[in-house]
Amino acid sequence: MPLLLLKDLPRYECLLEGAKEFPDLDPSACEAFLHLLRTSDEVFSLVENDLAVHGISHGRFGVLMLLWNPAQRRIDAAHAAGDCSSGPRTPAELADAAGVTRATMTGLIDTLERDGFVRREPNPTDRRMMSVLLTGKAERFLVGILPAHFKLMTRIMAPLSESERKTLVRLLTKVLENASEISVPATEPARGPPVIC
Amino acid sequence: MPLLLLKDLPRYECLLEGAKEFPDLDPSACEAFLHLLRTSDEVFSLVENDLAVHGISHGRFGVLMLLWNPAQRRIDAAHAAGDCSSGPRTPAELADAAGVTRATMTGLIDTLERDGFVRREPNPTDRRMMSVLLTGKAERFLVGILPAHFKLMTRIMAPLSESERKTLVRLLTKVLENASEISVPATEPARGPPVIC
DNA sequence: GAAGAATGGTTAGGAGGCTAACTATAAAAG
DNA sequence: CTTTTATAGTTAGCCTCCTAACCATTCTTC
Known part of the structure; x- marks a missing residue:
């Protein structure tokens, strides 16, 4: 369980409250961000514990x-x-x-x-x-x-329907590509698709 | 950067290929799972690097x-x-x-x-x-x-519209609740909502 | 072909996670 | 009351991750 995060995410009203004090706080962005990290943390630790059973x-x-x-x-x-x-x-x-x-x-x-x-x-x-x-x-x-x-x-993914999974992947891909863009300040003209087989 | 993951996610055809050999492999579940972890890993390391600048x-x-x-x-x-x-x-x-x-x-x-x-x-x-x-x-x-x-x-969340963010949060919440259910085998009758103010 | 640059791998030292064992204190049980 | 049990916090030891420095080898360049 490598991440340290708030176990109980803040309520939306609290984010709105915080936005009054910090104009840079975008409530919906913050909410999505926190949910993303919180969920993947939970999922990750689930898998990690499962693997740990097998040593x-x-x-x-x-x-x-x-x-x-x-x-x-x-x-x-x-x-x-x-x-x-x-x-x-x-x-x-x-x-x-x-x-x-x-x-x-x-x-x-x-x-x-x-x-x-x-x-x-x-x-x-x-x-x-x-x-x-x-x-x-x-x-x-x-x-x-x-x-x-x-x-x-x-x-883990059981509660999502096939179309919901596609939607999730689509949204996550948008975020991932944007994040990669941020971390690598767009020097290269975008490399080819992954070729792991 | 705490997670160790495939940097380039496998193509969907490879998952289909794998499913032939392993009947337990659900390609769409696996795809969603990998995208979730990969994206949050990238986002997380972005934030962590940013914080590291401030020591x-x-x-x-x-x-x-x-x-x-x-x-x-x-x-x-x-x-x-x-x-x-x-x-x-x-x-x-x-x-x-x-x-x-x-x-x-x-x-x-x-x-x-x-x-x-x-x-x-x-x-x-x-x-x-x-x-x-x-x-x-x-x-x-x-x-x-x-x-x-x-x-x-x-x-980081800029590429998503307001409604896409809501959708993302909704889907992630489904996964998170399910994952929590899995990790804690549903003994308690579900506790109240978080009360962090 | 010899000096310098680049590359592959390891080592050393640090940080943040974990579990398990320990100490000190408080609460419960007899 | 005394004994047992539970709780709060720390310590010790392990693992994975990092960066920075370090060899050994290969490539470049003149």
């Missing part, structure tokens, strides 16, 4: 998911076509894909290696690089817990 | 906000009526309101006290308890940074 943190789970390519079997066929990369393999690629620093990824890989979920191998061509490889233990582990993990996601 | 973490900021009662001046009038509490004052109340453990709150108060934002005072009637009090420095600090903080919220 793995969300961060490590994320790394395993990045490394685990269920299409691995199909890859031999697709390899020539090049339409489906085999996913990140080096610590740097993993860090980029996961959105953490390389130092953090080093730590995650350390504990995963300690627990026998991955192993490091030096890259024969570039001796600076390492390859991170999933072990059979990790694959069995993932196949074992994923069904419950997917069920939990489904259960 | 304060989101957690400490939250504590200050809980302690800071802008209605303090009005409280003398409201006190008799009892319709507006003066907010949490003890570490335990703060921990509950913020949704962290008491141990975590101890650490936050430690650093806040070290930096001169709060001070602890023993409770004269119950010698187990402490009172946490905001200093004048903290109040000036809050008044100084809050306008920019509110502006950032407004900017």
Whole structure:
């Protein structure tokens, strides 16, 4: 449970009250903002607790998911076509894909290696690089817990209809794109769509 | 930036692909789930970076906000009526309101006290308890940074219209209530609405 | 081809989360 | 009353995240 937030969100009247004192406070923006963070905090901690039962943190789970390519079997066929990369393999690629620093990824890989979920191998061509490889233990582990993990996601989103889910995704996408724009002051001309397969 | 997530969300076709292998994977639920966490992660880190510029973490900021009662001046009038509490004052109340453990709150108060934002005072009637009090420095600090903080919220939510914000809040509320239900297996008959003033 | 710049990975040190165990005090039970 | 139980707060130890500094290697550039 990584976020610290108000457990009980303020009532709308309180936001209106605050707006009198702070002209910069936009009540509806503030309300949406707080609900977004509060809800995702609750959902996140739910998933994290569920994963903790199986003895793995969300961060490590994320790394395993990045490394685990269920299409691995199909890859031999697709390899020539090049339409489906085999996913990140080096610590740097993993860090980029996961959105953490390389130092953090080093730590995650350390504990995963300690627990026998991955192993490091030096890259024969570039001796600076390492390859991170999933072990059979990790694959069995993932196949074992994923069904419950997917069920939990489904259960969390159960109260929303299909069209509500589409609406939610549409609104969140607007916010996400705007937020990305804010954090990266729009230097690049927008890169291509994600190519994770 | 506390969460570790896929930076580039999987395409919907990949989810459909995965659903073939895992019948428990509900593509639209998974999509909504991932967008929710990804968006709030981006938004959260935006705010956290902004606060970090002013040398304060989101957690400490939250504590200050809980302690800071802008209605303090009005409280003398409201006190008799009892319709507006003066907010949490003890570490335990703060921990509950913020949704962290008491141990975590101890650490936050430690650093806040070290930096001169709060001070602890023993409770004269119950010698187990402490009172946490905001200093004048903290109040000036809050008044100084809050306008920019509110502006950032407004900017983040700018792409959504008023009605879209209402829709977003409505959908998130559904998910939040459901998630709370899941985490607390519905023992209590649902408590009253939040009474934070 | 040798010096400097860039890149990949790790280490060190800090912060904020957590749980579990501990101390001190107050309340309840006998 | 004394004993037990419950409560408030802290401490200790772990994990994940960060930044900054640090090697080793490769690439660039002259």
